[in-house]
Amino acid sequence: MGDEQMRKDLEGLEGYTFDEVPWTTPKPLAQSRVAVVTTAGLRPAGGDGADWNPGDQAMQLLPASADGLVLAHFSPNFDRSGWIVDPNIVFPIDRLREMADEGIIGSVADVHVSFMGAQIDHTLETIRLDTGPAAARALLDDDVDLVLLTPV
């Protein structure tokens, strides 16, 4: 049971906590434009492709399709076979489209975002001050209301 051991090892790691938890009152779900923000280290194929360096707090804009995306996370400590078989396991874009078609959510964003988790710098300074706000601007520019965050 590899994950049981991993959880024991990882659940006590330091993390950055805001003094006050921010809160945005959500729009009704059926009117919300939804984006996925994942920490799976997804990248479009080509360029840096399958590689994302440890410690890199960059953000990567993603299209609204899993076609051509590569899971480039540096850590070997999680399963990747599920991603190969069905990318919705990490980037549930097909499920969101179905929910939009059924009127459960308003729409699916054109812009989605990836970061890479398992960061060595637990203060996440670059993500807090630079790449995180930049991702938020990109999502707000696409009129996104609601973000679903997925880890690996």
Add this chain to the structure above:
Amino acid sequence: MGTLASVLEDAGLATVALSIIRGQVETTRPPRALHCEFPLGRPLGRPGDPALQRRVLDAAFALLDEPSGPVLVDFPEVISDEADAPLSCTIPPSDPGDVHPAEAEALGLLPAWRRSYGRFGRSTVGKVVDADGVPAVVGLFARIADGEAWKEVGLPGDPTKVAADIRNFYEEAALSLTDAAPGARQAESWYVTRTKAGDAVQRARVAMKEAGAGFYFWNYLLPMTQHRDPDAA
């Protein structure tokens, strides 16, 4: 991820985070989180199970009804990894010729990898070498395992990334050697415990550790939970 959720929420976006390590979300306190006790790497549950994926999303979006936060709710279904049950794959026979048997094994798996790539249309191979380059680097790890210095065998890049290309190649090839979608970590356990390449990387990892290689270089050659050291009980 909890910190990132707070950054986005602070910018005016409502957020719902799926959690996969509960302790981390308890520490970082995102505004709304649904903890799913699922295998690492599979935050939506099971590949090819849209009904379960949909139940997860329904439960996550239900948290938007909460009047204040932080909110942390547990999804009622639990899925465990299956590392203790390696895939059962028949490795195609290969002619070692004048290459190391582990390299020959990888050469023999190339058709299976190509079939998987054609079937699924995606791969995680390519950090340093492409699939055609994997057999040669398997041979390099076999040489390290057999006693050559890791800095002198001619690895084409960061050994952890080269090892990732090997592991991902094997796991992806395995998808064409079995009928069912594997449970989490089943392909990983097959690679590490049932293949010549996995054995070579394991022994190379031990050799690099004993030779004083930096922690990063030997620790990330294989999943931490697959490390087997000769001095371990």
